[in-house]
Amino acid sequence: MDNAxxxxxxxxxxxxxxxQMKLHEAQPPVPIARAEGVWLHDFEGRRYLDGISSWWVNxxxxxxPHIKAALRDQLERLxxxxxxxxxxxxxxxxxxxxxxxxxxxxxxxxxxxxxxxEIALKMSAHFWRNSGKPEKCRFIGLAGGYHGxxxxxxxxxxxAIFREAYAPLVRLAATVPSPDARAAQPGETAADAAWRAAAxxxxxxxxxxxxxxxxxLEPMVQCAAGMxxxxxxxxxxxxxxxxxxxxxxxxxxxxxxxxxxxxxFAHQQAGIRPDFICLSKGLTGGTLPLSxxxxxxxxxxxxxxDEVARGFLHSHSYTGNxxxxxxxxxxxxxxEQTDVLARNADMAQTLDQAFAPLTxxxxxxxxxxxxxxxxxxxxxxxxxxxxxxxxASRYAQHAMSQGVVLRPIGQTLYAMPPYALDxxxxxxxxxGALAALQATLADT
Numbered sequence: 328m329d330n331a332x333x334x335x336x337x338x339x340x341x342x343x344x345x346x347q348m349k350l351h352e353a354q355p356p357v358p359i360a361r362a363e364g365v366w367l368h369d370f371e372g373r374r375y376l377d378g379i380s381s382w383w384v385n386x387x388x389x390x391x392p393h394i395k396a397a398l399r400d401q402l403e404r405l406x407x408x409x410x411x412x413x414x415x416x417x418x419x420x421x422x423x424x425x426x427x428x429x430x431x432x433x434x435x436x437x438x439x440x441x442x443x444x445e446i447a448l449k450m451s452a453h454f455w456r457n458s459g460k461p462e463k464c465r466f467i468g469l470a471g472g473y474h475g476x477x478x479x480x481x482x483x484x485x486x487a488i489f490r491e492a493y494a495p496l497v498r499l500a501a502t503v504p505s506p507d508a509r510a511a512q513p514g515e516t517a518a519d520a521a522w523r524a525a526a527x528x529x530x531x532x533x534x535x536x537x538x539x540x541x542x543x544l545e546p547m548v549q550c551a552a553g554m555x556x557x558x559x560x561x562x563x564x565x566x567x568x569x570x571x572x573x574x575x576x577x578x579x580x581x582x583x584x585x586x587x588x589x590x591x592f593a594h595q596q597a598g599i600r601p602d603f604i605c606l607s608k609g610l611t612g613g614t615l616p617l618s619x620x621x622x623x624x625x626x627x628x629x630x631x632x633d634e635v636a637r638g639f640l641h642s643h644s645y646t647g648n649x650x651x652x653x654x655x656x657x658x659x660x661x662x663e664q665t666d667v668l669a670r671n672a673d674m675a676q677t678l679d680q681a682f683a684p685l686t687x688x689x690x691x692x693x694x695x696x697x698x699x700x701x702x703x704x705x706x707x708x709x710x711x712x713x714x715x716x717x718x719a720s721r722y723a724q725h726a727m728s729q730g731v732v733l734r735p736i737g738q739t740l741y742a743m744p745p746y747a748l749d750x751x752x753x754x755x756x757x758x759g760a761l762a763a764l765q766a767t768l769a770d771t
Contacts, residue, residue: 378733394654439618441477448479465500466500507552525560528568536574611658674699721770731759
C-alpha cells in the first residue's frame with residue numbers, strides 16, 4: 328500500500344469529520360500506517376510528531392505497551408455485554424477509581440465527549456423535574472464555549488460555525504461573559520478579568536435562576552475558543568453563585584482532564600467540587616472511545632424510585648464497554664505507577680525553553696501556557712504586511728513539511744503534545760513549530 332492509493336480510496340468512500348471535503352482536492356488527507364510513541368508514520372516511511380495528541384486524546388504516546396497488554400488480556404475474557412441488567416469487573420473498577428479521583432460517584436457512561444454533555448444536561452434538567460421544579464430546564468454557558476456537536480451539546484456551544492446551520496434544531500442556551508485572561512483591560516490582572524466576568528454571571532443568575540438548571544463550562548481553558556485561559560477565581564465564584572441560586576455546576580473536563588492543565592482535573596486548581604463532571608478524550612489514553620459523567624449522591628437519589636419514569640432512561644448500545652473500560656483502567660494505572668504530573672512539570676519547563684524563540688517572535692501575541700498546553704496568537708500583519716487568508720490551513724501544511732502535526736484554531740497556534748516527549752522530540756516539536764510559522768508568514 329502506498330500513500331496515493333490510500334488517499335484515493337479514502338476520498339472515494341470516507342466522509343471526514345469537521346472538514347469541507349472539497350478542500351481535499353488541494354490538501355489531501357495524510358495516510359497513516361502506524362503509530363509509536365509521539366510519532367505517526369505514513370505508508371512511505373515519513374513520520375510526523377503528534378503535537379496535538381490526535382485531537383487531544385493521546386496521553387502516554389501511541390501503541391503504549393501497558394495499555395495494549397491490558398486490552399489483549401481483556402479481549403480473552405469479555406469483549407462486550409450490555410450494561411442494562413448486567414455488569415462486569417472493568418466498569419465496576421473504573422467507576423470506583425473515578426469516584427475516588429473526583430469525589431463524585433455513580434458514573435454513567437457514553438461513547439464520546441458530546442455524549443457526556445448530553446448526559447449531564449439531561450440528568451440536570453431531569454433532577455429538577457423529579458425535585459418538583461420542572462421550570463428549571465434552561466442552561467447557560469460561557470461565551471466561546473464548546474461542548475460538542477450533537478444537537479443538545481450545540482445548544483451550549485457558542486461557536487457559530489458549528490451551530491448556525493442547525494439553528495432551527497437547537498434550543499439555544501444563554502451565554503455569559505468569558506473570563507478569558509486576554510480580555511483584561513490595561514492595568515488589570517487575569518484575576519480582575521475573571522471577577523468582571525463573574526459579575527456578569529451574577530447578574531444573569533439573579534434574574535433567571537428560577538428557570539436555570541445548570542451552568543456548563545470548560546474549567547481553566549476554553550480550548551476551541553483558541554485556548555482561552557483564565558484565572559481560577561472565576562471557578563470559585565461560579566461555584567458560590569451556583570450554590571446561592573440553586574443551579575448545578577457542570578465542568579466539562581473532556582479536554583482538560585487527566586493532567587493536561589497540571590493537575591489531574593483542571594477544576595481542582597480552584598479547590599471546588601462540581602455537581603457534574605464530564606470526562607472523555609484522555610480517559611482511555613487515546614485508544615478507544617469512552618466517556619463518563621459523574622455526579623453527586625443528591626442527584627442520584629432524586630432518580631431512585633419505584634416509578635420507572637423517574638429513572639434516568641438514557642442509553643447507548645456500547646455503554647460501559649469492557650474493552651474501553653479496561654483501557655481506561657490501564658491509563659489510570661500509569662498515573663498510579665509513575666509520578667506523571669511531576670514529570671510533566673519538568674517537561675513543561677524543557678518545552679518552555681525550546682519554545683522560547685517562537686514565543687519571542689514579533690508576530691506572536693499573548694503567549695501562554697497552562698500545564699501541558701501552549702498557545703500563541705499570531706498577528707500576520709505585524710510588520711505592515713497584509714494578512715493572507717486561511718492562516719490555520721496554511722500553517723498546518725507547513726508544519727507537516729517540518730514533520731510535526733500542529734493545527735491552529737483560527738489565528739491561534741497551540742501545542743498539546745503527548746506526555747511521552749523527551750528532550751530530543753521536544754526540540755523537534757519546537758523547531759518545527761517555529762519553522763512552520765516563518766514559512767507561513769513568508770507566503771505571498
